[in-house]
Amino acid sequence: MPKKTVGDVDVKGKRVLVRVDFNVPLDKDNAVSDDTRIREALPTIRYLSGQKARVILISHLGRPKGKVDDRYKMDPVALRLQDLLGRPVRKVDDCIGDAVQAAIGEMRDGDVILLENVRFYAEEEKNDEGFARQLAGLADVFVNDAFGAAHRAHASTEGVADFLPAVAGFLMEKELAVLERILAAPERPFVAILGGAKVSDKIGVIANLLDKVDSLIIGGGMANTFLKARGLDVGKSLLEVDKVDQAKGLIADARAREVKIFLPVDVVAALAAAPDAEPKVVPVNQIPPEWMALDIGPASVEFFTGALKGAKTVFWNGPMGVFEMAPFAGGTENVARALAGMEATTVVGGGDSVAAVKKVGVADKITHISTGGGASLEFLEGKKLPGIEVLQEK
Numbered sequence: 044m045p046k047k048t049v050g051d052v053d054v055k056g057k058r059v060l061v062r063v064d065f066n067v068p069l070d071k072d073n074a075v076s077d078d079t080r081i082r083e084a085l086p087t088i089r090y091l092s093g094q095k096a097r098v099i100l101i102s103h104l105g106r107p108k109g110k111v112d113d114r115y116k117m118d119p120v121a122l123r124l125q126d127l128l129g130r131p132v133r134k135v136d137d138c139i140g141d142a143v144q145a146a147i148g149e150m151r152d153g154d155v156i157l158l159e160n161v162r163f164y165a166e167e168e169k170n171d172e173g174f175a176r177q178l179a180g181l182a183d184v185f186v187n188d189a190f191g192a193a194h195r196a197h198a199s200t201e202g203v204a205d206f207l208p209a210v211a212g213f214l215m216e217k218e219l220a221v222l223e224r225i226l227a228a229p230e231r232p233f234v235a236i237l238g239g240a241k242v243s244d245k246i247g248v249i250a251n252l253l254d255k256v257d258s259l260i261i262g263g264g265m266a267n268t269f270l271k272a273r274g275l276d277v278g279k280s281l282l283e284v285d286k287v288d289q290a291k292g293l294i295a296d297a298r299a300r301e302v303k304i305f306l307p308v309d310v311v312a313a314l315a316a317a318p319d320a321e322p323k324v325v326p327v328n329q330i331p332p333e334w335m336a337l338d339i340g341p342a343s344v345e346f347f348t349g350a351l352k353g354a355k356t357v358f359w360n361g362p363m364g365v366f367e368m369a370p371f372a373g374g375t376e377n378v379a380r381a382l383a384g385m386e387a388t389t390v391v392g393g394g395d396s397v398a399a400v401k402k403v404g405v406a407d408k409i410t411h412i413s414t415g416g417g418a419s420l421e422f423l424e425g426k427k428l429p430g431i432e433v434l435q436e437k
């Protein structure tokens with residue numbers, strides 16, 4: 044059921060509390076080093092301001108653990124937002140209380156203010172009702188545009204919606220439209236590529252996608268558990284022994300559903316996961332006992348890109364190797380390039396996968412890059428996300 048959006052409610056002259064996901068990376072001088080999440084929230088902010096709403100933005104930043112921590116103040120975010128928006132953004136040093144009430148009282152229609160990091164209060168992550176009430180007391184309408192935080196039932200994502208009319212922002216709407224389409228009506232063939240460190244993080248996603256995809260490509264550290272399930276020895280590679288049976292189950296399930304599973308045929312192995320390690324390419328059935336598989340090899344890249352041929356929808360989560368280190372980055376980078384060159388709906392979700400796509404410089408050639416790592420995965424697992432459940436339906 045589609046959710047109401049900011050476009051469906053009257054906001055003129057109203058105080059609108061917008062939960063955004065401004066949890067952006069900061070560099071060592073405390074400046075915003077990647078402003079993607081801020082840019083993605085601009086359509087909602089511009090729209091509200093243009094409709095003469097009084098726009099009150101609230102977000103978390105980092106993990107301050109419920110205490111004021113100067114490293115995680117929202118000031119650098121306010122500066123960048125002001126630049127991008129091209130209009131003044133007032134920053135308030137708290138997110139509830141008298142100073143905030145006063146600042147909001149001084150707002151004029153169309154004004155934008157940014158409140159302080161909501162996670163400076165432990166009540167936020169506890170979804171404390173009194174705290175949620177205080178947040179709600181700041182505004183007339185609640186807008187959730189923080190897809191990246193929608194899988195959390197926190198006061199500013201979920202609790203606050205008990206006390207205010209709650210609708211989706213445009214970024215939330217876009218994320219939901221793309222991911223819902225993938226689950227409900229993907230253009231076929233639909234191929235999912237899953238990688239990353241651990242199977243245990245993603246078993247739910249694999250299980251839910253198995254009856255939706257035509258093929259499943261598995262790389263990265265989690266491929267080792269599947270290789271083991273197929274009876275291969277993976278040396279000292281990252282392996283979840285207790286998940287081998289589940290991997291066997293998924294392989295059998297895939298076979299029953301006539302979903303093809305593609306596993307690496309060769310790997311880039313080394314004695315240690317180190318940037319100066321001496322890598323060598325070996326077939327998957329010849330990983331030496333003391334070595335670890337740290338990337339997919341060139342034959343696997345060929346095999347995987349072949350499996351992508353003709354696909355009309357591709358979802359990718361999780362790098363193919365330890366892409367943070369040059370000797371093991373090739374598999375991930377080549378998969379990113381392959382995706383970028385496709386005439387298909389391509390969707391990438393997951394913090395590290397998105398970082399990889401950006402590193403290769405092909406982000407603008409991907410149909411949709413999700414701003415929510417954990418949130419996109421939980422959505423594709425078929426879970427209900429608390430921050431979305433509470434929004435009004437159309």
Ligand code: ADP
Binds near residue numbers: 264392395397416
């Ligand atoms: P995402 O953030 O895109 O969801 P994950 O967090 O699940 O991805 O996985 C990313 C991590 O997986 C990276 O830090 C990468 O180094 C690690 N990784 C990938 N392949 C391997 C491997 N073969 N061995 C160990 N770690 C791996």
Ligand code: MG
Binds near residue numbers: 393395
């Ligand atoms: Mg990650």
